[in-house]
Amino acid sequence: MTNKQQIRRALVLLAFLGLAFAGLGYRLVDLQVLRHDELSAKAEQNTQREFWQAPRRGNILDATGNILATSVPVKTICADPSLVGTFQPLVAHALAPLLAISEAELLQKLTPRLARNARGEVVTNNLHYVRLARNVSEDTWRQVTAAMTNLTFGVDEKKLPRAQKEFVHDLRQHAVFSEPDQMRVYPNGSLASQVVGFPAAEEAKVSGRLVSQIVGRDGVELAMQKALSGVAGWKVTETDRAQHELVALRDEDVHPRDGLNVVLTVDSAVQHIVETALAEALQKHTPRSITGIVMRPKTGEILAMASLPNYDPNQPNSITPETRNRVITDVVEPGSTFKIVVVSGALNNNVVKLTDQFDCEHGHFAFAGRVLHDHEAFGMLTAESIITKSSNIGAAKIGIRLGADSLYDYAWNYGFGQRSGIPLPGEARGFLYPVKNWSKVSIAQIPMGHGVAVTRLQMLYAMAAIANHGCLMRPMIISRLEERDGSIVQRYAPERVRQIIGEKADADMIEALKTVPTKDGTAPDAGMKNYVVAGKTGTAQKAENGSYAPGKYISSFIGFFPADNPELCISVVMDEPREGYYGGKVCGPVFREIAERCASYLNIPPDPKLMTNNPAAFVVENAAAKL
Amino acid sequence: MARRSVTAGKQAALAECRHNKKMAKNRKNQAAAIRFGPALKASFLCLLIGGSAVGYVWQKNEIYRLGQQIRQRETKLVQVQNDNKRFSDQISILHSPVMIDRRAKELNLGLAPATPMQVVRLTETPVAPERNGSRQFAQRPVTELTP
Numbered sequence: 001m002t003n004k005q006q007i008r009r010a011l012v013l014l015a016f017l018g019l020a021f022a023g024l025g026y027r028l029v030d031l032q033v034l035r036h037d038e039l040s041a042k043a044e045q046n047t048q049r050e051f052w053q054a055p056r057r058g059n060i061l062d063a064t065g066n067i068l069a070t071s072v073p074v075k076t077i078c079a080d081p082s083l084v085g086t087f088q089p090l091v092a093h094a095l096a097p098l099l100a101i102s103e104a105e106l107l108q109k110l111t112p113r114l115a116r117n118a119r120g121e122v123v124t125n126n127l128h129y130v131r132l133a134r135n136v137s138e139d140t141w142r143q144v145t146a147a148m149t150n151l152t153f154g155v156d157e158k159k160l161p162r163a164q165k166e167f168v169h170d171l172r173q174h175a176v177f178s179e180p181d182q183m184r185v186y187p188n189g190s191l192a193s194q195v196v197g198f199p200a201a202e203e204a205k206v207s208g209r210l211v212s213q214i215v216g217r218d219g220v221e222l223a224m225q226k227a228l229s230g231v232a233g234w235k236v237t238e239t240d241r242a243q244h245e246l247v248a249l250r251d252e253d254v255h256p257r258d259g260l261n262v263v264l265t266v267d268s269a270v271q272h273i274v275e276t277a278l279a280e281a282l283q284k285h286t287p288r289s290i291t292g293i294v295m296r297p298k299t300g301e302i303l304a305m306a307s308l309p310n311y312d313p314n315q316p317n318s319i320t321p322e323t324r325n326r327v328i329t330d331v332v333e334p335g336s337t338f339k340i341v342v343v344s345g346a347l348n349n350n351v352v353k354l355t356d357q358f359d360c361e362h363g364h365f366a367f368a369g370r371v372l373h374d375h376e377a378f379g380m381l382t383a384e385s386i387i388t389k390s391s392n393i394g395a396a397k398i399g400i401r402l403g404a405d406s407l408y409d410y411a412w413n414y415g416f417g418q419r420s421g422i423p424l425p426g427e428a429r430g431f432l433y434p435v436k437n438w439s440k441v442s443i444a445q446i447p448m449g450h451g452v453a454v455t456r457l458q459m460l461y462a463m464a465a466i467a468n469h470g471c472l473m474r475p476m477i478i479s480r481l482e483e484r485d486g487s488i489v490q491r492y493a494p495e496r497v498r499q500i501i502g503e504k505a506d507a508d509m510i511e512a513l514k515t516v517p518t519k520d521g522t523a524p525d526a527g528m529k530n531y532v533v534a535g536k537t538g539t540a541q542k543a544e545n546g547s548y549a550p551g552k553y554i555s556s557f558i559g560f561f562p563a564d565n566p567e568l569c570i571s572v573v574m575d576e577p578r579e580g581y582y583g584g585k586v587c588g589p590v591f592r593e594i595a596e597r598c599a600s601y602l603n604i605p606p607d608p609k610l611m612t613n614n615p616a617a618f619v620v621e622n623a624a625a626k627l
Numbered sequence: 628m629a630r631r632s633v634t635a636g637k638q639a640a641l642a643e644c645r646h647n648k649k650m651a652k653n654r655k656n657q658a659a660a661i662r663f664g665p666a667l668k669a670s671f672l673c674l675l676i677g678g679s680a681v682g683y684v685w686q687k688n689e690i691y692r693l694g695q696q697i698r699q700r701e702t703k704l705v706q707v708q709n710d711n712k713r714f715s716d717q718i719s720i721l722h723s724p725v726m727i728d729r730r731a732k733e734l735n736l737g738l739a740p741a742t743p744m745q746v747v748r749l750t751e752t753p754v755a756p757e758r759n760g761s762r763q764f765a766q767r768p769v770t771e772l773t774p
Contacts, residue, residue: 066723070716073709138709187720247694269724530743600740605748 048251049239052206055230056182057214058259060196060221062268063303063479068196069221069313072185075141075178076212077132081112083175085167087153091175094147098140099133106132132176134201134212135183148176174243184214184221190312192271194325195264195305195424195477197221198313206232219325220262220478223423227481230259260489261482265301270294273597274304278572281590282308285577287555291327291456292590294598297464297560297569299494300473302422303598305457326575328427331453332554335540335583336390336522338449338459340466343387343395343512345410346402348470348505354384354512358394365393368440372396372448375539387512388521390537392448399447404435407446413500414462415472416454422475430454449540456556460571463536463558466509467566470501510534514563516584523584526557526591530606531599534566535559535591537583542576552576557587561595562607570594 031039060069077099084091092106099106112127136144149172157168184199197219203210213229216222233256238249274292282290294304311323324330346352360378364371378391386394399407411417417432431453433442438451445451457475465472474495481490501509513534517526522537535558542552555577560569572587572594580586598604720726731738 065719067716067719072713072716138706187716188723188725191725244695245698246691247697248690272725272728597740599743603746606743 047238048236049245051235051237052209052211053233053235053254053256054180054182054211054213055232055256056258057184057199057230058228058484059261060224060228061261061263061482062192062266062271063264063301064267064269065263066268067187068192068264068266068268069184069186071182071214073138074134074181074183075136075138076134076181077136077141077144077176077178079110079130079132079176080128080174081110081130082127083167083170084110085171087151087171090151090153091148091171094151095132095144095176098143098147099136101133134181136178141178144176144178148172181212182214184313186313188268189314190310191268191275192264192266192305193219193310193313194307194323194327195219195266196313197223197425198311198316198319200316218426219424220264222425224262224478224481228259228262231257233257258484261484263479263482265303265476265479266305267303269601270598271304271306273601274594275306275308275310277590277593277597278306278308280593281572281574281586285574285579285586287574287577289322289326289575290590291571291573292594293327293457293460293571294594295460295464295475295569297467297473297566299476300461300464301476301479301494303568305477325424325426327456328422328424329455331428331430331455332575333450333452333540333543334454334459335449335538335554335556336392336395337463337536337538337556337558337583338452338454339387339390339395339447340463340509340513340536341411341414341416342399342402342407342447343383344466344470344501344505344509345406346383346398347508348410348501349402349406351401352383352398354382354508356383357381358383358386358391358397360386360391360393363393365396365444367396367444370441370444372444384512384515387536388515388518390516390522395447396444399443402447404438404443407443408432408435410500411446411452413472413498414465415458415497416452416462420455420457420461420475422457422477424477427457428455430458449538456571456573459538459556459573460558460569463560463571464569465500466506466513467534467560467569469503470506471499472497510563513559517559517588521584522582523557523559523588523591526559526584526588528561528592528595528599530610531561531595531604532563532607532610533559533561533592533595534563537588539581539583553581555581555583555586557583557591559591559595561599562604564607567602567604568595568598570598 056073057071059067059071062068077095079091081088088107088110089103091110092103095101096103096106109130109132151172153168157165160168186193186196197216199214199216199221202213202215204213205211216225216228221228233254234252235250235254236252238246238251240246274294278290278292281287289308291307292304293302293306295302305325305327307324307326309323311318311320313319343352347354357380360374360381362379363374363377366372372393374391374393376389378385378389378394381389381391381394383394383398385391386398402410411432417430419427419429433451438446442451461472461475474497476492476494478492480488480492482488513536514532515521516535516537517523517528517533523535526535526537527533538554538556538558540554540556541548541550542554543549544552554573554575556571556573558569558571560566570591572590574586577586599606
């Protein structure tokens with residue numbers, strides 16, 4: 001029989017147990033329901049790791065597939081100073097020769113520093129993460145790991161207490177670690193450096209962690225940044241205590257999409273020819289700068305674009321404002337090369353024929369209160385001879401006959417005063433003032449290339465239009481975008497901008513231009529032995545501080561060949577040449593050098609009219625006789 | 628009739644008594660008896676549970692081991708891909724015209740670009756097959772030769 005006391009005790013026990021279970025139940029509900037989101041996020045944070053997978057930046061290739069810029073996998077060496085303890089001098093001594101950093105600098109990086117944060121609290125900087133070196137090769141990283149493993153502390157480690165053994169193990173295995181990175185490499189050094197451009201490493205915060213990215217700063221590297229950079233991937237996974245990934249618990253694994261390869265229209269062999277010829281001319285005439293461009297007039301493809309002095313993108317210290325791409329960034333008065341605009345316009349409007357005579361006033365022509373001069377005293381000259389002899393007065397008179405509005409329209413249609421649309425950053429528009437802003441003398445000055453400012457590319461672009469039956473083609477520098485396996489993603493086709501002059505006027509203009517690289521013209525040294533060349537010289541005084549600087553000239557020669565079926569249009573421009581300054585004298589020979597070597601490399605058939613004393617035909621005839 | 632039923636009742640009681648005596652005898656000898664069935668069942672159950680546990684641990688261990696292998700192979704694959712890219716880049720660089728020109732100058736080979744006069748150009752024209760079907764040689768007329 002149970003008495004009342006026993007029942008009471010049982011009830012108290014029951015109540016106590018009930019209360020305990022109710023407490024547990026409440027705790028369970030609190031953890032599993034009320035704080036579910038917070039705690040599950042915390043649990044995920046404790047176990048899951050997110051790894052950012054950097055895409056490989058695409059290559060920049062020339063038209064024949066040669067590498068102009070590529071990315072090389074490298075390592076960024078980092079350290080956890082909290083695991084180094086007081087052994088910074090030892091670690092710095094071991095790593096300094098491998099990383100090519102001074103011991104003092106390494107020591108400073110490995111030592112945690114005290115600093116105040118924004119709230120004025122004293123915090124320890126670089127406690128767990130510090131970058132020791134970037135762009136370290138795989139081989140060097142292996143040497144670094146070996147050096148860390150072989151660190152000796154001058155004590156018998158077997159006799160150390162367990163905690164110190166663990167410290168030594170962590171110091172050797174985890175104190176210095178690496179992160180994958182990539183480095184941009186330019187195998188050909190300075191070749192086409194201003195076209196290719198250069199990049200810089202930028203830090204970006206991804207998932208709360210700083211990651212290094214390569215970002216273009218100039219040239220194609222900048223213009224095609226999006227295509228080159230690719231899309232990053234990521235991996236959500238779990239790691240063990242030693243930070244090794246537990247592959248079975250990998251949750252998400254999205255591979256990065258590598259950047260596309262950008263294939264240029266530039267041919268590195270042609271570029272090399274141009275740069276070699278320009279470097280020789282730079283040595284001979286010591287100008288401040290010299291530029292050269294080679295373009296296919298039929299398509300607008302640029303085969304070479306060079307500006308000296310240039311830089312080596314592998315050495316960022318060599319990049320200065322002086323090494324900019326002057327072909328597109330600098331604007332200058334073009335001088336006599338601009339005469340092609342006024343003469344072709346006048347021929348197209350039928351206000352002038354090649355045989356029309358103009359009085360060149362024996363070198364002095366007073367117009368609108370100013371006196372225009374020629375470099376020689378010419379009397380009566382035909383329109384063709386005005387081009388041949390490069391008479392300023394003759395060109396001014398043709399301009400006056402053409403009229404201001406037409407002259408402006410032709411100059412605009414040839415692309416002056418506007419960007420050509422070449423996909424390179426930093427292209428200048430140049431200056432072509434509207435007719436309402438012209439002075440009285442402008443109509444006489446502009447035909448001789450004064451009162452307008454153009455880029456060197458614009459001038460070549462205009463000459464290429466004459467070589468291409470009067471049709472202006474947009475300059476192309478990028479041919480296509482490719483995947484890493486070579487499959488084409490996007491192809492850029494030649495783009496016709498507009499027809500500027502008719503076939504007849506164009507043919508007449510070419511006939512006139514053919515007379516320039518002859519013994520009667522201004523550029524006899526630009527003539528080629530086996531090809532008929534058409535071109536125009538230019539010698540413009542440099543404008544400085546609102547007036548023309550004496551003895552400072554921009555000398556140029558722009559031409560194309562074979563004149564009747566143009567394959568290449570070439571421009572050579574020198575800024576302040578010192579040994580001679582006439583465009584035909586200083587730039588003509590450089591043009592010929594480039595043209596002859598390019599013709600040989602590109603296997604351009606010579607002009608049949610110039611085939612004399614043909615030994616090749618003789619050999620074949622003999623061979624035929626033997627057969 | 629009544630007597631008959633009393634006898635039947637006695638016989639039933641006797642049979643029950645005999646049965647009870649037999650049960651008592653078996654219970655008495657139970658400790659000494661060997662009963663394989665339940666022992667086998669128990670052993671089997673233990674083996675099943677133990678085997679499952681060992682299998683589970685082995686499987687987990689295998690997953691971990693294979694995971695490590697996958698990780699190592701992935702690392703190796705990346706390394707091989709990097710090496711592959713480095714070598715292909717190296718080949719490409721060695722083929723580049725600039726490098727070839729530099730080497731030609733270094734080795735002082737005295738090479739010069741061919742002049743147009745040194746180039747023989749042949750134009751290919753289609754050759755009509757001969758009617759008699761005799762053996763044909765790859766002979767084409769030289770129609771245009773330019774220096």
